Amino acid sequence: MRAAYATSFNPDAPLDGLELGERPEPEPMPGWTTVQVKATSLNHHDLWTLRGVGISEDRLPMILGCDAAGIDTATGKEVVVHSVISGDNWTGDETLDPTRSLLSERHQGTFAEYVRVPAANVIDKPAELSFAEAACLPTAWLTAYRMLFVNSSLRPGQSVLVQGASGGVASACISLARVAGLRVWATARTEAKQQAALDFGAHQAFPPGARLPERVDAVMETVGAATWSHSLKSLRPGGQVVISGATSGALPPAELNRIFFLQLQIIGSTMGTRAELADLMQLLRDTGLRPRIDRVLPLSDVGQALTAMQSGQLLGKIVLEP
Template sequence: MFAVYAESFDADEPLNALATGERPEPEVPDGWTVVDVKAASLNHHDVWSLRGVGLKEEQLPMILGGDAAGIDQDGNEVVVHSVISDPFWMGDETLDPGRSLLSERYPGTFAERVAVPRRNLLPKPAGISFTDAACLPTAWLTAYRMLFTQAQVAPGQTVLVQGAGGGVATALITLAAAAGVQVWVTSRDPDKAERTRSLGAADVFETGARLPGRVDAVMETVGAATWKHSLRSLRPGGVVVASGATSGWAAETELNRVFFLQLRILGSTMGTREELRRLLAFCEHTGVRPVVDRTLPLAEARDGFAAMTEGDVFGKIVLML
């Protein structure tokens, strides 16, 4: 079957590690099944895999991709939840210390077919296209968990989203606005920041700019470059939810501000099957849909990876089969 995979690692030029071509059909352990992939979307995780983060050389070649929507062996239209937990793990799958993701321990979704545990398949609502559904299981699920599980935002509150344009950022803005939350956005790219108004952003600011008021919650995916601004933007008792650090991991914590203002700092990673189920229902009933930057045939995946590494993306890149 045709697939897109990592054949080596290159920390500086990740596209040098990318390969396309024929790979063996997926192995199907007990309790697993095969999905014919119709659409799969790119995430920064896929680029990091090419850099050698989360993979070992003995795992190569590894088919990339975690997000997918397709058709299972019974002819059902399904969405794949890519967090693979121990079959005996109970509760939140993201807290399983032995959890993995498709394309880490198991071949991923950038292929004509992918093997997944049966429990990881959710019905795709008829009103949501394969293209849109393929955007949801990582970036949009991450955003959903950050907003509604971790920060527990409510209508009428104000949320600051640090950074604009990527899959998680556009999901955060769209979901929060649809839930009646006032959304402020910061970005170094004025054009991308301005485009977020069409997603529901109430106002946009330059990165680090003084805001007109304090916010109830900050959604933080940038890291070191915005961390101090995130803490200083919170009202007393506010919460910052961090799910990434694209600009670097190390930042001044300002513990005096944290304890004096009783701020909360929460980490967030991916989301559960139940949260994905709720996200699908949210999109189905509200009409909210992911922002798709572009769609490409699977054979042209390299162009999508190039756009992502260059930062030339607003929304999600989807690979079609």
């Protein structure tokens, strides 16, 4: 089958290890099913894989990709793949399983014509969502859903700042927060991306580091070092930073004095559960909200797609169709 996969790691030039070619189709395994991939979307996780983060060299070659929507070959149903693979005996919140992994870490990923996943990890795709739209949900949109509605204490009418508005998780945070009745502000590096944040649903958009009209109840943080200080300064006393990523670096100054003096809360958030993914899809069905898709490309253009994501030249999600 045709697939895009990592053959080596390079922290400085991750795309050097990217290959596009033929890989073996998944073989049947008890308790697992094979999904014919109709659409898959890019995440920064794919670049981290090519840099060698979260994966060991003995697992190469590794097919990239976490997200997929397609056809369950065992049932013929249209499904969405939940990409968090928990241990065989784990029960409860999959994101808390210390042995969990994502597709493309221990198990081959979704940038391929077929992917094998635990049977419990496929969820029926709503007919209202296209395959491309559904493929945007399991990582970026699910992460945003959990940040806003599971791990923060935000309620409708309160205020939230979303840093780095053009990325997949950040743009999802803006759209979900707006539809949930929150007052949404966002930051972005260019005027075009600030306008895009308004299009996603932000009430106001600002340059990075800008002084806000007032302090907010919570900040959704995926950027890391470049925005961390601004996130802390933007919070009201007792406010929350919910962090799910650090694309600009993971070691900013801690500013502990500000955190303890203002009693700020720093909350980590990772992915989401199968149940939360089902709730997210129901929310989209009920509200008519849909993911913003920057572009849809054939799998053969995976290098172009990853280059665009690496350089930040995107607004929303990039989707690949095998």
